[in-house]
Amino acid sequence: MSKTRPHSMTHIARRMFELLEPICLVTFFADECNDELAALGHRTYWDGYFASRAAPLGRVPAQVVHAAFYNFADGEVARHIPSAWETIPPEASLAARERGSAASLRRILGDELADSPGLVRAADLTTKAATNAPMVGRVMYAGMRSLPVPGDPVARLWHSATMLREHRGDGHIAALVGAGIGGTEAHVLSALDMGIHPPESFGRVHHLPKERLAAVMDGLRERGLVDIEGRFTDAGRETKRRVEALTDELATPPYEALSEAELTELIAALEPITAAVVAAGSQ
Template sequence: MTRIARRMHELLEPLCLVTFFADECHQELAALGHRTYWDGYFASRAAPLGRVPAQVVHAAFYNFADGEVARHIPSAWETIPPEASLAARERGSAASLRRILGPELAGSPGLVRAADLTARAATSAPTEGRVMYAGLRTVPVPQDPVARLWHCATMLREHRGDGHIAALLGARIGGTEAHVLSALDQGIHPPESFGRIHHLPKERLAAVMNGLRERGIVGTDGHFTDTGRAVKQRIEDLTDELAAAPYEALPPAELDELIAVLEPLTAKVVAAGSR
């Protein structure tokens, strides 16, 4: 089942990324009055948690630097209700998927079937220890097939993300350290140039790199050591294992069917760069 979890991640992640890359979601959030991309990002993604303090969002998201969340939460909710941001996120994401897929794929029986099967998986897993996933489970599943597919793919993404955080914690890898490992895994060198962390203070990045060197995860050349590669692989393997539960709700024949109907949809979105 871990193999299925990895394959489903490969197929569903591009569908979720339209939220962050495509124009429609940004436009919907800006139309509400969010002044910046990050105001809209934090306000809409954290909305299922309710009006919680920045410290709670920081803990749930895990990989943002100290103070980054507090620049946007709760101020982004002061004049725009969380529910409105969440609805705008859904509208924009569904609109971008519909545009990228085109009328033939967006209106196809395959997409409807993909949405239905993904919804069954996404609403079946236990919520214990899954803060972001549990929050999204409280949100009604959309009736429109394109919106339903995006919403349920995003639920599964947050379920996987909650498990990934558990794997990182077990390996004693902090949020900024996780970005370094991800950068190295993608072949980015120096890892401090990675877009998610390059803006952080140099002293902070130096401390993170020194800590990874002291633990033998990164060598003096700034690349993975054998130990570091093994740590990264253990985290990924455990993430896949922890992400498997939703797919146990589908029998093997339906899992095969879900993969088959998702493949042409995801291929189209990947070809567009999720934009």
């Protein structure tokens, strides 16, 4: 794939994010994955979440998981890692996540679509993209790349979509770090971008101590990114735009492994799959 068309490739990266993200979200929203993790003995949703998503990193301490995940508040990871691995091996949680995610995706799609040639082709091309990007500087992506790719097409599609999600996530963190935006601050800016006001009511942060949220908002005001009412300033909106644009740019390498024809074919193959998952709310 030619690397002389950055605008075209960033558009592709954004379109692929739109198509693949709903497929990845079955892991978090559908019942099967949570049921599989609960059956292992994980006491809460978040025990299973941290134990399974961080598992590709190995038995690392909470500080490493916190750094790699980036957007959780101080102390949240430590409530689950490493305790969630003490009686349940990371490998078991990882396998449960894959089983549950593939099962939910198959249920949502139905046998006709799940067993279709289009899904097989989508899985093959997604895997080609997902296994052909540099790993340097991509901690979560490198962890996923170290795992075997499933043979079943539905599981392979989910696995490769998740590899690409982690690749994009690593790049997004790099963009946030470069812009000096912390994890909780990133949630506030995302809430404002989605039209949520006050941003402190956003589901990813509303549970945090009020003092912590007030300090984050004060910091954003001091930097001129939000105004006295907690809404975007022009500078804040432009900062958010730059972060998203750089995230798209940093997400392009996997898709450079595909030809123009393969990219067109992949998008066409994914569209009915994603439409079905979106219609089900990834649940």
